[in-house]
Amino acid sequence: MAHIQFDKRFIINGAGVAAVGIVVVCILKTQGFKNSIIDFFNKCKTSIFKCRNLHNQSHSHRSNSGDGVRMSSSPQRRSFTGEELMMYDGVRNERILVSLRRKVYEVEKSLYGPGETYHILAGKEASRCVAKSILDEKQTNKNWSDCTEEELHALDEHVMLYEKKYPLVGWFIPNDNFYEI
Numbered sequence: 013m014a015h016i017q018f019d020k021r022f023i024i025n026g027a028g029v030a031a032v033g034i035v036v037v038c039i040l041k042t043q044g045f046k047n048s049i050i051d052f053f054n055k056c057k058t059s060i061f062k063c064r065n066l067h068n069q070s071h072s073h074r075s076n077s078g079d080g081v082r083m084s085s086s087p088q089r090r091s092f093t094g095e096e097l098m099m100y101d102g103v104r105n106e107r108i109l110v111s112l113r114r115k116v117y118e119v120e121k122s123l124y125g126p127g128e129t130y131h132i133l134a135g136k137e138a139s140r141c142v143a144k145s146i147l148d149e150k151q152t153n154k155n156w157s158d159c160t161e162e163e164l165h166a167l168d169e170h171v172m173l174y175e176k177k178y179p180l181v182g183w184f185i186p187n188d189n190f191y192e193i
Contacts, residue, residue: 088181094153102125110130110136112142113139113167137186140154154192155193
């Protein structure tokens, strides 16, 4: 069988590709095509999932081997409402998540765990607090649209730091109160 090389986006979205492929196989079956096409697809599907698993292991999981980054306990990205996000504060759940610019990251217990400096941000959308350099729980889960240009620059610097240091696990879905400043 010929070696097939897939684009990274194709591998990452392998489940979607597999779903489309299943539909194609069903159509091929109804059109009376031979099993060899179906066998070829099944081999491709297996390769896609193997590559996707290798990609997830090498990119989504980060080790704690001296670089200060801990391993993400969930390679799947998903959306989090404010209520769901607050469950990941290090108290109600061992995992600690923080959202910046509506991107949710799994962060370190040593900084965001119970009793630590930034625990007030754990399980919350913290963009406004980070931009304004304040630790005020009343300012979490709120929009940052009224921040100054300097504050937005500071927020962007923190986002770049988070992107380098912490695994991205999802995105924050705001409720109506989010936009009331």
